[in-house]
Amino acid sequence: xxxxxxxxxLIGLALKNLLTSLINENEFKKNINKxxxxxxxxxxxxxxxxxxxxxxxxxxxxxxxxxxxxxxIITLGAFIGIAEGNVGLISAFLKGQIKAKKIYRIxxxxxxxxxxxxxxxxxxx
Amino acid sequence: xLDVKERNVFKSIEKxxxxxxxxxxxxxxNVSDKSHDLYPYSYDMTxxxxxxxxxxxxxETVSEIVQLVKFCNSHEIPIVPYVSGNNVGGLTIxxxxxxxxxxxxxxxxxxxxxxxxxxxxxxxxxxxxxxKKVLDENYPNLKYGYAxxxxxxxxxxxVLLTGLTNLSCSYGGMADWINGLEVxxxxxxxxxxxxxxxxxxxxxxxxxxxxxxxxxxxxxVGWQGMTGIVTKCAVQLWPKKEFNTAxxxxxxxxxxxxxxxxxxxxxxxCEDVSAVNLEVAKMGYGxxxxxxxxxxxxxxxxxxxxxxxxxxxxxxxxxxTKVFEKIKERTKNKKxxxxxxxxFAKILGKEFSQFYDLPGVLxxxxxxxxxxxxxxxxxxxxxxxxxxxxxxxxxxxxIGPILYMKSMKSSHYCIFRPIVRYQKYKEEEKVKELxxxxxxxxxxxDCVPYKAPIWMTEKVKERCDPxxxxxxxxxxxxxxxxxxxNPGRWGL
Numbered sequence: 179x180x181x182x183x184x185x186x187x188l189i190g191l192a193l194k195n196l197l198t199s200l201i202n203e204n205e206f207k208k209n210i211n212k213x214x215x216x217x218x219x220x221x222x223x224x225x226x227x228x229x230x231x232x233x234x235x236x237x238x239x240x241x242x243x244x245x246x247x248x249x250x251i252i253t254l255g256a257f258i259g260i261a262e263g264n265v266g267l268i269s270a271f272l273k274g275q276i277k278a279k280k281i282y283r284i285x286x287x288x289x290x291x292x293x294x295x296x297x298x299x300x301x302x303x
Numbered sequence: 304x305l306d307v308k309e310r311n312v313f314k315s316i317e318k319x320x321x322x323x324x325x326x327x328x329x330x331x332x333n334v335s336d337k338s339h340d341l342y343p344y345s346y347d348m349t350x351x352x353x354x355x356x357x358x359x360x361x362x363e364t365v366s367e368i369v370q371l372v373k374f375c376n377s378h379e380i381p382i383v384p385y386v387s388g389n390n391v392g393g394l395t396i397x398x399x400x401x402x403x404x405x406x407x408x409x410x411x412x413x414x415x416x417x418x419x420x421x422x423x424x425x426x427x428x429x430x431x432x433x434x435k436k437v438l439d440e441n442y443p444n445l446k447y448g449y450a451x452x453x454x455x456x457x458x459x460x461x462v463l464l465t466g467l468t469n470l471s472c473s474y475g476g477m478a479d480w481i482n483g484l485e486v487x488x489x490x491x492x493x494x495x496x497x498x499x500x501x502x503x504x505x506x507x508x509x510x511x512x513x514x515x516x517x518x519x520x521x522x523x524v525g526w527q528g529m530t531g532i533v534t535k536c537a538v539q540l541w542p543k544k545e546f547n548t549a550x551x552x553x554x555x556x557x558x559x560x561x562x563x564x565x566x567x568x569x570x571x572x573c574e575d576v577s578a579v580n581l582e583v584a585k586m587g588y589g590x591x592x593x594x595x596x597x598x599x600x601x602x603x604x605x606x607x608x609x610x611x612x613x614x615x616x617x618x619x620x621x622x623x624t625k626v627f628e629k630i631k632e633r634t635k636n637k638k639x640x641x642x643x644x645x646x647f648a649k650i651l652g653k654e655f656s657q658f659y660d661l662p663g664v665l666x667x668x669x670x671x672x673x674x675x676x677x678x679x680x681x682x683x684x685x686x687x688x689x690x691x692x693x694x695x696x697x698x699x700x701x702i703g704p705i706l707y708m709k710s711m712k713s714s715h716y717c718i719f720r721p722i723v724r725y726q727k728y729k730e731e732e733k734v735k736e737l738x739x740x741x742x743x744x745x746x747x748x749d750c751v752p753y754k755a756p757i758w759m760t761e762k763v764k765e766r767c768d769p770x771x772x773x774x775x776x777x778x779x780x781x782x783x784x785x786x787x788x789n790p791g792r793w794g795l
Contacts (some may be wrong), residue, residue, distance in 0.1 A: 188585060188651075192652070195652040223637060240598075298650065
């Protein structure tokens with residue numbers, strides 16, 4: 179279970195910081211141990227970052243890969259709101275603060291949401 | 304030890320006799336002429352030329368310094384006032400040898416905090432960390448402004464060098480916050496400036512204002528210790544407000560960043576408005592030579608806001624946000640973002656609290672053993688081109704860029720500072736050349752250098768009003784005819 183590369187961009191570095199805080203958590207290990215997904219996260223107005231989950235190894239890449247399982251576009255306000263506990267996933271979707279491509283991959287969304295929310299909560303503690 | 308210059312400045316007295324006199328004044332435990340004690344005073348983090356002092360003394364009282372000054376004046380021996388040597392300008396390197404008067408070890412009393420008049424009388428050795436602790440623990444309704452300086456840096460030295468703090472957008476530079484000074488002149492006379500001049504004896508309850516008398520305080524501010532030795536300084540304190548936050552603007556484009564700095568400052572809602580280029584944030588992760596990637600923003604801009612009531616606090620945030628939205632709309636810059644910095648910093652990582660929890664050691668600045676800058680007070684209208692031109696110079700010289708900008712006193716003026724971290728002894732020649740290029744650009748845009756090292760003041764003097772230089776020289780000659788106070792600064 180490890181992050182195998184050193185991101186060079188600021189959002190990538192922040193995501194690395196968030197995910198690193200979960201590395202030793204059993205639930206996180208269970209969640210991603212046999213998980214192969216390419217997920218794009220884009221903070222609206224900034225730029226996309228690709229997170230690759232590959233059976234327990236994680237890499238975080240600047241910009242987006244052309245092929246992915248899920249792409250999430252989130253406003254900075256919603257991202258910060260989630261971290262502060264003021265914004266929930268569903269309300270953010272309903273208000274258009276979060277948009278997803280390949281939204282039919284509902285289990286991928288829920289699993290990634292769980293990872294991200296847990297990491298943000300930890301960062302705020 | 305590296306080879307460091309020494310020169311004999313003892314024309315009228317033997318060095319051994321000087322030592323005996325210093326021991327008489329300060330006691331043998333507080334005087335040294337040993338090279339291992341003197342060496343740390345011979346250099347700093349900058350590229351300024353090294354030079355050894357002949358002695359170091361650790362004074363405890365004003366009367367000891369009076370005796371020192373009288374003695375040095377009669378024998379034309381240089382005295383260099385010193386506290387912690389963090390000025391990043393080589394300002395306390397004894398270019399003509401002589402005696403280091405290190406007030407950082409034993410003259411560090413906070414003599415008085417006058418709660419109702421909101422000022423503190425400080426000895427030169429009082430540090431930012433010390434003052435903050437005393438105020439937080441004993442005067443919870445008062446605060447001082449803190450610089451991006453280590454907690455062990457001297458408040459008084461920063462004040463006298465016209466430094467800036469995280470309250471400078473509201474209240475200007477620290478020199479503006481001086482109520483009064485106690486100074487030892489070349490004759491050994493003790494003079495007090497500001498409202499404390501009104502009594503013949505030292506009193507600690509009337510240091511409440513600097514004016515309306517002739518501003519003799521100005522004879523000692525920005526002079527880099529060349530006109531006298533300051534032994535007490537009354538600094539203004541400020542009311543601490545109940546509600547506080549910090550915002551972060553993420554910005555593409557230097558002209559937009561410059562406009563935001565100016566306009567946020569003019570709202571009169573912000574205690575601090577500062578910006579850095581993006582690479583600085585990456586340095587916070589320990590990346591020594593970060594590169595900005597194509598799609599990344601160019602600048603991060605920090606704004607701190609406080610208020611006594613929730614209504615006032617919210618109104619200030621709303622107004623700043625409104626100004627931001629107006630600029631976003633007008634410039635059609637969709638990529639401008641404004642958010643809560645404290646939350647964002649937690650997402651980025653624990654290290655980022657150092658950007659708002661001052662005083663603090665901004666660790667990226669100390670990654671390497673060399674640190675230098677060309678600091679300046681800048682015309683707010685010129686910030687954009689200054690940022691662009693100096694950024695390009697950093698790239699040209701292959702040095703990781705650090706640009707620091709700040710709105711001062713509601714944007715009446717700004718700070719512009721290209722900062723260079725480098726490998727001391729290896730990259731000095733390259734850094735000197737780059738510094739000269741920075742200075743050329745900054746003078747082209749009428750910047751006024753501050754904490755200027757000797758090489759810089761020489762360049763400034765070449766192009767400034769000759770009558771200004773004449774007056775400077777006349778004042779120096781009058782106040783220090785034997786050139787004992789920190790000689791060499793400004794070529795004097």
